[in-house]
Amino acid sequence: MAEPLIEARDLRLALPDLNARPLFGAAPRVEILKGLSFDVARGRVLGIVGESGSGKSTLGRCLVRLLEPTGGTLRFDGDDITHADTRALKRHRRDLQMIFQDPMSSLNPRHSVLRLVEAPMRLYGVANAEDRAREVLERVQLGGAFARRYPHQLSGGQRQRVGIARALALSPRFILADEIVSGLDVSTQAQIIRLLERLVDEMDLTLAFISHDLSVIRRLCHEVIVLRAGEIVEAGPTAEVFAAPKHPYTAELKAAIPLPDPDAGWLSQP
Amino acid sequence: MSALLRIEGLNVSVGRGGPRLLRDVSLSVAAGETHGLVGESGAGKSMIGKAIAGVLPRGIAVRSGRILFDGQDLTALPRRARRRLVGERIAIIPQDPLTALNPCRRIGGQITDRLVHILGWDAGRARARAAELLDEVAIREPGRVMQAYPHEVSGGMRQRVLIAAAFAAEPALIIADEPTTALDVTVQRQVLRLIGELQARHGTALLFVTHDMGVVAKLCRSLSVLYAGKVVDQGPAARIFGPDPHPYARALIAATPRYDRPEESLMPVPEAVIAALDAEVAAADRDWTDG
Numbered sequence: 001m002a003e004p005l006i007e008a009r010d011l012r013l014a015l016p017d018l019n020a021r022p023l024f025g026a027a028p029r030v031e032i033l034k035g036l037s038f039d040v041a042r043g044r045v046l047g048i049v050g051e052s053g054s055g056k057s058t059l060g061r062c063l064v065r066l067l068e069p070t071g072g073t074l075r076f077d078g079d080d081i082t083h084a085d086t087r088a089l090k091r092h093r094r095d096l097q098m099i100f101q102d103p104m105s106s107l108n109p110r111h112s113v114l115r116l117v118e119a120p121m122r123l124y125g126v127a128n129a130e131d132r133a134r135e136v137l138e139r140v141q142l143g144g145a146f147a148r149r150y151p152h153q154l155s156g157g158q159r160q161r162v163g164i165a166r167a168l169a170l171s172p173r174f175i176l177a178d179e180i181v182s183g184l185d186v187s188t189q190a191q192i193i194r195l196l197e198r199l200v201d202e203m204d205l206t207l208a209f210i211s212h213d214l215s216v217i218r219r220l221c222h223e224v225i226v227l228r229a230g231e232i233v234e235a236g237p238t239a240e241v242f243a244a245p246k247h248p249y250t251a252e253l254k255a256a257i258p259l260p261d262p263d264a265g266w267l268s269q270p
Numbered sequence: 271m272s273a274l275l276r277i278e279g280l281n282v283s284v285g286r287g288g289p290r291l292l293r294d295v296s297l298s299v300a301a302g303e304t305h306g307l308v309g310e311s312g313a314g315k316s317m318i319g320k321a322i323a324g325v326l327p328r329g330i331a332v333r334s335g336r337i338l339f340d341g342q343d344l345t346a347l348p349r350r351a352r353r354r355l356v357g358e359r360i361a362i363i364p365q366d367p368l369t370a371l372n373p374c375r376r377i378g379g380q381i382t383d384r385l386v387h388i389l390g391w392d393a394g395r396a397r398a399r400a401a402e403l404l405d406e407v408a409i410r411e412p413g414r415v416m417q418a419y420p421h422e423v424s425g426g427m428r429q430r431v432l433i434a435a436a437f438a439a440e441p442a443l444i445i446a447d448e449p450t451t452a453l454d455v456t457v458q459r460q461v462l463r464l465i466g467e468l469q470a471r472h473g474t475a476l477l478f479v480t481h482d483m484g485v486v487a488k489l490c491r492s493l494s495v496l497y498a499g500k501v502v503d504q505g506p507a508a509r510i511f512g513p514d515p516h517p518y519a520r521a522l523i524a525a526t527p528r529y530d531r532p533e534e535s536l537m538p539v540p541e542a543v544i545a546a547l548d549a550e551v552a553a554a555d556r557d558w559t560d561g
Contacts, residue, residue: 187538187539190536212454219532252456260526262487262507
């Protein structure tokens with residue numbers, strides 16, 4: 001079996017707890033990720049699910065090394081990048097891309113769509129950046145006149161497509177998508193999910209998809225890890241985890257999702 | 271059966287002759303009943319709640335139609351009388367508890383405000399009632415929470431505080447505007463259950479605004495589906511989620527991902543459905559003259 005693209009072993013992150021900082025001296029450390037071990041296989045989509053405060057976004061930031069783990073090891077493509085410094089990370093940076101939750105705050109309002117998508121390529125001196133940008137925009141169904149528009153002229157779904165195009169522009173080997181459909185209307189959300197499903201198929205992407213929405217995770221992800229309070233309570237192939245959750249917390253999360261069927265009993269179930 | 275709230279042909283627009291935000295909206299809610307208002311962002315669902323409560327943003331006003339509450343037309347009442355009636359009998363649970371609560375004041379006072387200033391209770395009685403309500407919304411240490419500032423308690427706890435505040439004066443109608451959208455699913459379920467229990471116990475009618483087809487299916491017996499400020503489908507949840515929804519309602523349900531049917535294809539609302547709705551809206555606007 002092929003070696004996984006990302007390998008996390010006993011991954012830990014502790015940060016100073018600024019709320020508990022004494023007047024003098026160092027703040028006590030609070031452990032946010034408590035020894036997580038999992039793989040992201042090549043060409044697969046890993047779902048990371050959990051409630052607020054579970055550490056899912058923090059974990060995501062460690063995976064693309066925006067945060068440095070304080071314990072354990074993180075390997076990308078066989079390389080130990082746990083404590084790699086800026087210079088050592090440089091050759092991996094373009095391979096680790098991110099799509100953000102709120103495109104309005106991650107896109108420069110003064111740049112056109114074309115310029116936004118070109119930007120990462122210009123940074124890395126990619127030849128024919130403009131042609132390549134148009135091609136990527138075409139892929140996310142924002143061809144033609146969209147290139148000249150500005151973020152405020154786009155709908156929420158279109159902005160999110162720009163965010164996706166930007167992440168795809170450098171043909172990265174790994175993409176982290178952090179709650180990228182949660183702010184969208186249901187119809188727009190369905191469009192973005194379908195787009196992602198297609199891109200994953202066509203481009204053989206390796207993706208970590210962070211979401212609090214189990215229904216979205218079930219659709220999009222091959223494997224899933226369920227986080228609670230910085231620990232993995234359950235992991236496995238998505239279909240299996242959903243068919244028979246082993247951990248009561250997973251079952252509880254699943255039972256809490258209101259499916260669109262009228263059912264007065266749902267509220268009173270334990 | 272006479273309705274507690276009956277809205278008839280309500281039109282709301284920006285300025286005179288400006289764009290219409292609500293288009294001939296009619297609906298009714300019986301005492302103790304839960305009615306859902308669903309639609310995508312910009313459909314006007316929150317606007318209906320604001321029109322009832324009389325808190326439409328500046329420049330936006332009711333142009334025609336009636337809002338009958340317990341037989342009285344709210345739009346025809348003098349401002350003071352309306353404020354008094356709304357203050358006494360209608361309450362709102364807002365979406366974001368952090369912006370709805372004053373960060374500089376302790377929680378207790380924010381619950382008792384309404385009792386003291388609108389209903390004229392004395393402070394001691396109001397405090398006792400607030401503690402009792404916090405207890406009802408399953409807050410373990412009511413005394414401590416009343417002394418706390420909003421930032422000192424969790425999001426789910428803040429939302430419960432607002433629910434307690436809404437039920438405090440025993441209103442006949444509560445308008446809940448996406449009260450659980452910002453919450454985790456497990457907390458959402460607790461909060462919805464709580465609202466349901468309190469509602470049953472106090473016989474309160476509930477107008478529940480949400481974009482979540484799942485939440486409305488679980489909570490509401492009847493609902494109105496809105497598009498561009500127009501009610502496109504209205505009736506019992508059993509019909510709309512069952513055999514005979516309007517094509518737009520059907521499309522919204524089909525666009526909602528569900529973990530139990532991963533193989534079913536997820537369909538965005540088809541363009542043909544949107545085009546048909548837009549044509550309907552345009553036709554209605556041609557016939558509408560600003561009175």
